[in-house]
Amino acid sequence: MLKASALYLVVVIALIIAVFCASLITVAAFYRQEHQKSLRYAKLSVNLESGRALLLSSNYQLYDQEDRLDLFEEENDSVLLRKEHWGLFDLGTVSAFSQKDTLSQSFLIGLDASGDKSAIYLADEDRPLSVSGKTQIVGVAELPKAGIRQAYVDGRAYEGKELVKGALRESGRSLPKLNKTLILQLQETLQDSSESDPISADSASRSFFRNVKKIRISPKNPIVGGSYSGKIVLLCDTVLTIKKEARLSNVLVFAPGIIVENGFRGSCQLFAVDSVVTNGPVSFDYPSAIGVLSKGKGGNQPKITLGEGSILSGILFTHEEERSDLQTQISLGKNSKVMGEIYASGFIKFEKPVIIEGKVSCNRFIIQTPSTLYENYLIDITLNRPKRSLYYLTSSLFNSTSKNQRVLTWLK
Structure with missing residues (x-):
């Protein structure tokens, strides 16, 4: 049991x-x-x-x-x-x-952009390019028929052994044309007067999977000092100041004129009609861009000024439809550095020394010394195309013949 x-x-x-x-x-x-x-x-x-x-x-x-x-x-x-x-x-x-x-x-x-080996494109205005001091040109040089020569400036001769470490080619009478469709789109945004979201906070973020968020900065207080990231377009109808404490990440900024305070660091694209000026050392991370699209009217010279000690990874360019008496100008301060591309529809002005890792295109060079202003002279300027990163990608702005499109940067 x-x-x-x-x-x-x-x-x-x-x-x-x-x-x-x-x-x-x-x-x-x-x-x-x-x-x-x-x-x-x-x-x-x-x-x-x-x-x-x-x-x-x-x-x-x-x-x-x-x-x-x-x-x-x-x-x-x-x-x-x-x-x-x-x-x-x-x-x-x-x-x-x-x-x-x-x-x-x-x-x-x-x-x-790996197929373009050019370090310099200087439009042919029937005058040679003169080099002095510690100037280095590494890469293909597209120069006027008058060629390149050594120069003796301020008691100093050219210190290099070769004038150009690369092939020499003849340039044309004018610069290669920019992408007209892209230029028109940027100009339309600069003239945009449509209603947009008023600025209501010191910061904003927008996913790139959503529609673009346009924020119009009040002309009564045209200052950007907060944090803005993502699919955001900042618009202003007057001269806009970007404070050094501002945090910009992949945003677009459009204004008649833009001032960037000393100490700023960010990744953004700035577009203006009159000028973009950076005061003192600033740092623009890749992929950044600064562009001035001149209307060709008015008495002021449209220009971009990159202050002393500044660093930019990306693109600098100026554009005007027809050459004016006051051609556009890109000014690079002492000890500034650009890693990418520079295209000036007018002049490029240097305050020696300057380092450019990439390509430079312009109608004329200007260099300022304590005693004299020189035209088409390079003094203590480094133009080194091979130094540019192998991972650098260019824009369709330059009408590149490359058909190889690649991911430039991942977004959220």
Whole structure:
């Protein structure tokens, strides 16, 4: 005859077995769910890469529209593509989705610039380029027919052995034309008078997966001193001052004139009609850009001034439709450094020494010494094309012949 305790023991064992079996079923269900999730994630990742490849293709020319595609026409591999202009570059967003699962990417697009080996393009105005002191030109030099010569300035001769460490080519009478479509888009934004969000706080952030947020700075207090990041366009109808404590990340700024205070550091694209001036050392991180688009009217000389000790990684350019008496000017202060490209539709003025790792294009050089102003002289100026980063990507602004589009930087 069984004791009552034996029944109790059987119940306990049965309960343990039931719990164990339930656990196995739960683990199996969880594993299956995670396995299916992993498969969906892998499939979405592949679809995301396919969508990105489509956007980076030179054949993809659809702008400012959402483009929904079924990659394999099986109604379960959908991607959403969008390409639009963001300053001097293109902005791409890709989303791959299946049921309730979505993977997305946002990035700036640049052009491969490795094929352009030119360090200098000086338009042919029937005068030679003169070099003195510790000047170095490394890379292809596109110069006037009058060529290049050594010069004796302020008691100093040229200290190098070769005038150019690279090939010599003849330049044309004018500079290569800029991308007209892109210039028109920038000019339209500079003239934008549409309503926009008033500035209501010292900071704002906007995901690049959302629509652009335009903020118009009040002309009564034209100052930017807060933190702005993402898909934000700052507009101002008067001269705008960017304080040194401002934190700008990938935003666009448009104003008639822009002043950047000493000590500022950020990544942004600044566009003006009259001038962009930096006071003292500032640092613009890659990919930054500064552009002045002159209307060709008025008595002031449109210019960009990069203050003493400043560093810029990206693009400096000026533009005017027709050459005026007061041609545009880019002025580089003493000990300043540019890693990228400089294009001046007029003059480039140096205060020696200056280092440029990349390419320079202009109609004429001007260099200021304590005693004299020299034209088409380079004194203690370094132009080194091979020093520019191998990962540097250029803009379609320069009508590059390169069709190789690549991801310039990832965005959020």
